[in-house]
Structure formats: structure tokens, C-alpha cells
Amino acid sequence: MSDKTSTIVYTLTDEAPLLATASFLPIIRTFAAPAGITVETSDISVSGRILGQFPEFLSEEQRVTDNLSELGKRTLKADANIIKLPNISASVAQLKSAIKELQEKGYKVPDYPENPRDDKEKDILARYNKCIGSAVNPVLREGNSDRRAPRAVKEYARKNPHSMADWSQASRSHVSHMHSGDFYHGEKSMTLDRARDVKMELITKSGKTIVLKPKVSLQDREVIDSMFMSKKAILEFYEKEIEDAHKTGVMFSLHVKATMMKVSHPIVFGHCVRIFYREAFEKHAKTFDELGVNVNNGMVDLYNKIATLPQSTQDEIKRDLHACHEYRPELAMVDSAKGITNFHSPNDVIVDASMPAMIRNGGKMWGADGRLKDVKAVMPESTFARIYQEIINFCKWHGAFDPKTMGTVPNVGLMAQQAEEYGSHDKTFEVPEEGVANITDLNTGEVLMSQNVEAGDIWRMCQVKDAAIRDWVKLAVSRARNSGMPVVFWLDAYRPHEAQLITKVKMYLHEHDTNGLDIQIMSQVRAMRYTLERVARGLDTISATGNILRDYLTDLFPIMELGTSAKMLSIVPLMAGGGMYETGAGGSAPKHVQQLVEENHLRWDSLGEFLALAVSLEDLGLKNGNSKAKLLAKTLDAATGQLLDNNKNPSPRTGQLDNRGSQFYLAMYWAQELASQTEDAELAARFKPLAKALTENEQTIVKELADVQGKAVDIGGYYKPDTEKLAKVMRPSATFNKALETVGA
Numbered sequence: 001m002s003d004k005t006s007t008i009v010y011t012l013t014d015e016a017p018l019l020a021t022a023s024f025l026p027i028i029r030t031f032a033a034p035a036g037i038t039v040e041t042s043d044i045s046v047s048g049r050i051l052g053q054f055p056e057f058l059s060e061e062q063r064v065t066d067n068l069s070e071l072g073k074r075t076l077k078a079d080a081n082i083i084k085l086p087n088i089s090a091s092v093a094q095l096k097s098a099i100k101e102l103q104e105k106g107y108k109v110p111d112y113p114e115n116p117r118d119d120k121e122k123d124i125l126a127r128y129n130k131c132i133g134s135a136v137n138p139v140l141r142e143g144n145s146d147r148r149a150p151r152a153v154k155e156y157a158r159k160n161p162h163s164m165a166d167w168s169q170a171s172r173s174h175v176s177h178m179h180s181g182d183f184y185h186g187e188k189s190m191t192l193d194r195a196r197d198v199k200m201e202l203i204t205k206s207g208k209t210i211v212l213k214p215k216v217s218l219q220d221r222e223v224i225d226s227m228f229m230s231k232k233a234i235l236e237f238y239e240k241e242i243e244d245a246h247k248t249g250v251m252f253s254l255h256v257k258a259t260m261m262k263v264s265h266p267i268v269f270g271h272c273v274r275i276f277y278r279e280a281f282e283k284h285a286k287t288f289d290e291l292g293v294n295v296n297n298g299m300v301d302l303y304n305k306i307a308t309l310p311q312s313t314q315d316e317i318k319r320d321l322h323a324c325h326e327y328r329p330e331l332a333m334v335d336s337a338k339g340i341t342n343f344h345s346p347n348d349v350i351v352d353a354s355m356p357a358m359i360r361n362g363g364k365m366w367g368a369d370g371r372l373k374d375v376k377a378v379m380p381e382s383t384f385a386r387i388y389q390e391i392i393n394f395c396k397w398h399g400a401f402d403p404k405t406m407g408t409v410p411n412v413g414l415m416a417q418q419a420e421e422y423g424s425h426d427k428t429f430e431v432p433e434e435g436v437a438n439i440t441d442l443n444t445g446e447v448l449m450s451q452n453v454e455a456g457d458i459w460r461m462c463q464v465k466d467a468a469i470r471d472w473v474k475l476a477v478s479r480a481r482n483s484g485m486p487v488v489f490w491l492d493a494y495r496p497h498e499a500q501l502i503t504k505v506k507m508y509l510h511e512h513d514t515n516g517l518d519i520q521i522m523s524q525v526r527a528m529r530y531t532l533e534r535v536a537r538g539l540d541t542i543s544a545t546g547n548i549l550r551d552y553l554t555d556l557f558p559i560m561e562l563g564t565s566a567k568m569l570s571i572v573p574l575m576a577g578g579g580m581y582e583t584g585a586g587g588s589a590p591k592h593v594q595q596l597v598e599e600n601h602l603r604w605d606s607l608g609e610f611l612a613l614a615v616s617l618e619d620l621g622l623k624n625g626n627s628k629a630k631l632l633a634k635t636l637d638a639a640t641g642q643l644l645d646n647n648k649n650p651s652p653r654t655g656q657l658d659n660r661g662s663q664f665y666l667a668m669y670w671a672q673e674l675a676s677q678t679e680d681a682e683l684a685a686r687f688k689p690l691a692k693a694l695t696e697n698e699q700t701i702v703k704e705l706a707d708v709q710g711k712a713v714d715i716g717g718y719y720k721p722d723t724e725k726l727a728k729v730m731r732p733s734a735t736f737n738k739a740l741e742t743v744g745a
């Protein structure tokens with residue numbers, strides 16, 4: 001057993017997952033060491049990523065390696081075994097706060113140059129841009145995605161159903177998307193006949209050639225798409241929908257994915273804000289221009305920038321903004337108590353989580369008065385928005401889903417190698433002038449695809465590699481075989497890109513023994529309807545989808561079934577042979593940090609980490625023939641089962657069992673399982689003292705963990721907490737800490 005193959009890399013990320021790690025990592029290391037497993041860490045937090053970008057601004061001791069790139073390289077190795085926790089996909093406002101915190105801590109990283117004046121500032125901005133949005137996942141996801149609710153978790157949810165609000169047939173909530181002029185309607189797609197290098201260029205009406213992307217190397221049989229969103233069409237669409245919401249008296253909400261679609265969706269978001277407050281923006285255009293206000297980053301940007309103006313001007317602008325509300329619909333709120341609207345920041349309402357939350361709430365969102373109300377959910381891109389209308393239709397007709405009886409919908413997602421839209425940031429452009437946008441072969445000059453575009457349109461090219469599609473089909477077939485569930489490929493034959501995929505899926509299905517399997521291909525809306533009809537009858541159905549629907553469905557169904565996507569198993573079988581185990585599909589829940597700091601209670605549920613660790617250990621055991629690792633996995637699964645059976649999940653309420661208490665119980669059950677098994681006497685002997693110490697001191701430890709709650713604590717920072725302070729806060733039980741030491745390395 002070589003050292004290399006016995007290593008698990010555990011990521012250090014941000015917010016609640018990072019806090020939970022401060023307590024969980026010592027537990028993992030205690031259990032892993034007797035099996036010869038080393039647990040390394042890799043800091044890929046926002047602050048870590050920033051520091052990794054600017055070594056020359058830092059002192060020798062402050063410098064860190066670019067962990068994200070290193071970890072990205074590791075995913076290409078056959079022995080990679082990575083546990084990846086959710087991380088912040090930062091908005092510009094979050095990035096600026098992180099920079100400020102680092103500067104205050106003595107790290108001399110440069111300011112964020114919003115409007116770079118020279119090459120040096122342009123370089124700084126380019127480096128910072130690598131830290132914003134979904135900067136981590138696309139680098140690490142060198143495999144397709146397998147997300148599902150483990151049986152024990154599903155059973156737990158059936159026995160302990162979360163609340164689901166009622167749906168009324170009279171609900172007025174609905175989804176509004178564009179019906180022309182969006183990415184869907186003008187899309188072109190092709191499968192390459194051979195490897196080619198291409199460029200993306202704009203031939204302007206005035207005769208200029210603007211090269212937007214000088215070179216993209218494409219592989220043989222790769223699928224590429226060219227699509228654009230018309231600015232004119234989206235502005236008209238917003239005007240119409242805002243007016244419609246106002247006239248019909250429903251609340252207005254906008255749902256985008258500005259994290260993953262970090263180039264296109266902030267633009268899509270900004271247009272909506274400017275149309276909503278059109279009169280105020282027209283009146284103050286000159287001032288906003290001078291201040292460099294950019295509401296693509298949300299109203300927060302506007303409020304921050306006008307703060308430099310004389311009070312009377314600020315008041316006038318605010319008055320004019322408020323005046324717009326007179327003839328505009330009510331806006332959905334993110335935090336009604338603090339007056340934070342849907343327009344505050346493009347990352348506050350993230351479609352994959354926000355739409356399920358709305359559906360779980362009986363189709364309602366919060367209004368400014370703190371009440372739940374019917375809402376128009378605006379998602380400009382029609383491609384995937386329609387699935388939400390379909391589920392709304394279903395809920396209006398059949399009522400809310402019942403977590404006690406509903407079936408499960410696991411997902412097999414085409415994600416590898418920056419598949420589809422989620423890999424398109426570096427090939428997405430806001431068109432500067434009217435013209436023809438071409439994807440042109442660099443060697444032959446052949447124009448592969450061309451689009452007529454106008455100034456302000458968003459033009460992008462997406463790619464998906466043949467090997468990724470082939471691997472996805474293989475994964476779908478193997479999940480169907482292993483689970484016995486039917487699989488539906490959610491593919492729309494009318495959409496050019498998906499028509500190309502359908503051809504490939506049909507071709508690659510022939511490579512497998514599909515005898516006895518139920519595999520179908522259906523357009524999104526039909527697939528949704530078919531799946532929901534089964535869900536309501538308690539039947540299970542695997543969804544095999546592209547990258548965006550992977551993201552949407554792996555929040556949507558888990559939130560209906562389990563109350564959160566954080567309890568999912570989320571496996572990325574890396575194409576090079578290794579494995580990455582993501583912890584849930586959930587995010588990093590900023591309000592959890594606030595509760596910890598104010599009340600020393602962490603409500604974060606580490607169930608996702610427990611599940612990920614078990615599959616990571618199992619994989620290590622299987623690949624290395626390490627029977628101890630396999631046994632650790634088996635006993636951990638049993639311990640997690642006990643944790644669920646005994647209801648030892650964290651409570652959201654201060655004073656009750658929290659994340660630390662839940663982790664303690666996991667450790668106790670795990671140690672008991674190891675001590676009592678008979679497969680490996682050595683491991684049993686190693687863990688007996690720990691099992692005894694934890695069992696005997698259960699009450700003391702739980703009390704020690706509860707006693708610290710209720711008071712404010714200092715963890716020495718938000719984006720870069722102080723490691724020692726954090727360890728002290730997250731490991732407050734001396735009895736527990738001492739017991740862990742009994743195992744020894």
C-alpha cells in the first residue's frame with residue numbers, strides 16, 4: 001500500500017462547512033489513521049483563492065500555493081480521492097469584503113480594480129475574476145455526476161417528514177420566460193467531424209473584424225453550440241412581465257444563476273433592475289455613469305456608490321427609486337426584516353435553490369410586509385424554465401408532495417470537462433456592435449456556425465466532449481442496473497444541442513447491455529410530468545440530464561423529498577479513475593455562521609460529510625485492497641444509520657444538540673460499531689477504549705457541548721477565521737477531545 005494511494009484530500013472551504021470541518025477533521029483523522037489513511041487538506045476558500053493569486057503582494061510567510069489549480073491537476077490522476085465541501089461562489093460584493101478582511105489582517109493584496117486604468121490593473125482584475133462566481137466546481141469536476149438520496153436518508157425523511165406548505169388550485173404563481181429572442185430560440189449546434197482549432201469573431205456591420213476568442217481547441221466528435229440572447233428581446237420581455245405583474249397584482253421575482261453563469265447572468269440581472277427602476281435610472285443616468293454604478297452587481301453596488309454623494313443628492317436618488325414602486329409590482333424579498341429585495345445582489349436568489357424553496361412554500365415567496373404571497377417567477381431563458389412551470393401545474397392540480405410517500409428522483413448529470421453552458425464563461429461575450437458572430441476554423445477559414453447579432457446581445461459558445469457524453473451514458477446505465485430504477489434522459493429533440501445529444505445517447509446505449517432496463521428519452525416538460533406522476537405514486541425514476549438540469553433537479557427533488565439537498569450523496573466518478581465526493585448539493589448557508597457567532601450554536605448538518613466520507617473510504621478500500629478502509633466505510637454507514645434512527649441530527653435552535661453534538665454521536669456510534677465487529681480484531685481492540693470512553697461519558701460530553709451555547713463567540717474573521725480560535729470554539733468538550741486521543745496514530 002503506497003502512501004499516495006492512501007490519501008484522502010479534504011477541502012477547506014467557507015462559512016458553515018468550514019466551521020463544521022474544524023470539529024470533524026480531528027474525528028476523521030482519529031478513525032482513518034489505524035487504517036493507514038492520511039487525510040490531507042486543501043484550502044480552496046475564497047480567501048485562500050485570493051491569496052493564491054497574488055504571491056508577489058505577500059510576504060514570504062503569507063504566501064500560499066494555488067491550491068485550486070493543484071487540486072484540479074489531482075483530479076486527473078487515477079488515485080485521486082477528494083472530499084469536496086460546498087464553497088462560496090462569490091459575488092463582487094463578497095469578493096470585496098473578503099479582500100477588505102485580508103487587508104485588515106495585514107495581507108497586502110491589491111484593491112479590486114473595478115474600472116482598470118492600465119495593463120497592471122487589468123491583470124489584477126483578471127486574477128480577481130478567477131476568484132468570483134463558480135470558480136471551484138468547474139475546475140474540479142472532471143467527471144460526471146451521480147447524486148442520490150441514500151436509502152437510510154430517504155427512510156429517515158419518510159419517518160420524520162419536513163413541513164410542506166399546502167398548494168391551492170387558486171394559486172396565481174407561475175413562471176415567465178421568453179418566447180423568442182433567447183438562447184433557446186436561435187441556437188445552432190453541430191458535432192465536429194474532426195479535431196479543429198476555432199476562433200470566435202464578430203464581423204461588424206461597419207466592416208471591422210473583432211476577435212473575441214482567438215483560439216478554442218476542439219476535439220473530434222465534440223458537440224459545440226452557438227447561441228445568443230437578444231438585448232432588445234429581453235428588455236421588451238422584462239417590460240411586459242413587470243407590467244403584467246403590476247396589472248394582475250402578483251409579486252415579481254427574478255431567478256438567475258449568476259454564480260455558475262458568471263458572465264451572462266449578471267448582465268441578464270442588471271437589465272431587469274434597470275427596467276424596473278427605469279425612470280430613476282434615466283433621470284440619474286449621468287451621475288450613475290460618473291460613479292461607475294453597475295447594477296449587474298445588484299442594487300447594493302448602487303447604494304454603496306451613491307454613499308459618496310452629498311446627503312441631499314442621495315436622498316433625491318432614493319426618493320426617485322422609491323417613486324418607481326408606485327407603478328411597479330411588489331418585489332419578492334430576500335430578507336424582509338432588513339429590507340433586502342430580490343434586486344439587492346444577483347447571487348442572493350439562486351435559481352436552483354430559490355425555485356424549490358418557493359414550491360415547498362406552496363408557490364409563495366416573502367413580501368416586504370413579511371408575508372408569503374403568490375409570485376411571478378421570472379427566468380428569462382426558456383430552455384429550462386419550463387420545467388418549473390410544469391411542476392407548478394402539477395402541484396396546483398395534485399397538491400403538495402408528501403415526503404412520507406413520495407418516490408425518489410436520483411440524477412445522473414452530464415457535467416465532466418466543463419460540459420455545456422456551465423463551461424461557457426470564457427466563451428461568452430456581450431456583443432459590442434451589430435454584426436455577424438462567427439465560429440471559424442483557424443486553419444481552413446471555414447465558418448462553422450454564424451449568428452446575426454446586435455449591440456448588447458449576449459453571444460456564447462458551449463462545448464461538450466464526446467468522451468464526457470459516452471461516460472455519462474455508461475454511468476446512467478450502471479445506475480439503472482444497480483438501482484433497478486427506470487432512467488429518463490431529459491432531452492428535447494426540438495433543441496439543436498439536445499438533438500445532437502440524442503443521436504449520441506442512442507449510439508452509446510448500444511455499447512451496453514440494457515436488457516431488462518427501462519431507458520427512455522423525453523423532452524424536459526414531458527420528462528417532468530412523467531417523473532412527477534411516478535413520484536406521486538411513490539415510484540422512483542432516475543433523471544439523466546445535461547449540466548444545468550443536473551444542478552436544478554438535484555436541489556429540486558431533494559428539497560421536496562428530504563427538506564434539503566445537503567443530505568444527498570453526491571459522487572463524481574472522475575474520468576481518469578479517481579473519485580470526488582461532494583457533500584450534498586447544498587451551499588454554504590451564511591446565516592449559520594451568524595448564529596454561531598452570536599449564539600455559539602451551529603445548525604449545519606454534517607450528514608452530507610458523513611455520507612461522502614463513507615464512499616470515499618469504501619473507494620479507497622476497494623482500489624487498494626485495504627480491508628480496514630472497507631471496514632471503516634461499512635461501520636461508518638452503520639453509525640450514520642444509528643444517528644438517523646436516534647434522531648441525533650443538529651437542531652436549528654440554540655441550546656439543543658448542534659453540529660458538534662451530532663458529530664460526537666457519529667463518533668460514538670462509529671467507535672461502538674468498530675469495537676463490536678469481529679472482522680478485524682486489531683481494529684476492534686484499537687477502538688474499544690474510545691467506544692468505552694464515549695459511551696460512559698455521553699452525558700458529560702453532551703453537557704459540555706450544550707453549556708457553551710447561548711453566548712457570542714469570536715472566530716477571528718468571516719472569510720479567513722483564525723484557525724486556533726476556530727478550533728477552540730468548535731472543539732469545546734475537553735472530555736471528547738481527550739477521548740479521541742486514546743486511539744493514537
Ligand SMILES: NC(=O)C1=CN([C@@H]2O[C@H](COP(=O)(O)OP(=O)(O)OC[C@H]3O[C@@H](n4cnc5c(N)ncnc54)[C@H](OP(=O)(O)O)[C@@H]3O)[C@@H](O)[C@H]2O)C=CC1
Pocket residue numbers: 085086087088089090137259350353564566585586587588589590591603604605606608652
Ligand atoms: N457545491 C457548492 O459549492 C455550492 C455552493 N453554493 C454557495 O453557497 C452559498 C449559499 O447558497 P444558498 O443558495 O443560500 O443555498 P444553501 O444550500 O446554502 O442554503 C439554503 C438553505 O438550506 C439549508 N441548508 C443547506 N445546507 C444545510 C446543511 N448542511 N445543514 C442544515 N441546513 C442546510 C439552510 O436552511 P435553514 O437553515 O433555514 O434550514 C440554508 O439556509 C452561496 O455562496 C452559493 O454560491 C451553493 C450551492 C452549491
Ligand SMILES: O=C(O)CCC(=O)C(=O)O
Pocket residue numbers: 089133134135137138259260352550551554585586
Ligand atoms: O458552483 C456553484 O456555484 C454551485 C454549484 C451547484 O449549485 C451545484 O453543483 O449544485
Ligand SMILES: [Mg+2]
Pocket residue numbers: 352551552554555585
Ligand atoms: Mg446546485
